[in-house]
Amino acid sequence: MRHRRRGRTLGRSPSHRKALLKNLVSALFLTERDAEFDDNAPKVAGRITTTLHKAKEVRPLVEKCITIAKKSIPFAEEAEKFACTADRGSDEYKKWRTSDDWQKWSAARAPVVAAQRRIVQLIGDKQATAILFDTIAQRYVDRPGGYTRVVRLAVPRLGDAGTRAILELVGKNDRVTRKAEKPSFADSGNDDAQAEPVAAADTDANEGEGETEKA
Incomplete structure (x- = not known):
């Protein structure tokens, strides 16, 4: 029985699981680095692809690191x-x-300095810590929480068919919803102008008919 032992074991020992979560957090923060001349540049900044269970398990640690950096x-x-x-x-x-x-x-x-040392203790990467304090934390100054999202992928992992998911930072790759443009009625004035001569012609015709009847 696992009394009061929350969280997923992920099929690993405690030390292995802790190292895995550290590496995932560091990998997510390092995607925001300046990788212009890097041979292993990230495909999309602020996004990593992993399994669904790993993404759900590492998400609280990412949120905690961003909160600590934001408070400093x-x-x-x-x-x-x-x-x-x-x-x-x-x-x-x-x-x-x-x-x-x-x-x-x-x-x-x-x-x-105390916050930076705490983050280094949590993720074990000084470069990722510097990116977090210089770039990522500044982005969420006015956001009270919810800095990441988990998006499930339809295509499973090749080999063991594990469910894959995307863990990404909110605000970096958000979809922009655009409303449909309302139809413009700028040409309605021309239609009215064209309708007036027709109405005038009908009036003249009716007057002519009345004169014929009188005659």
């Missing part, structure tokens, strides 16, 4: 007020390191 954004913006833009090793930079601004910058940025 206000502290990073506060630290930018005391940051130094000079090159490292320059006289201005050395002067800044001995000033009170460096102390304020270090204190303001402490939560950001």
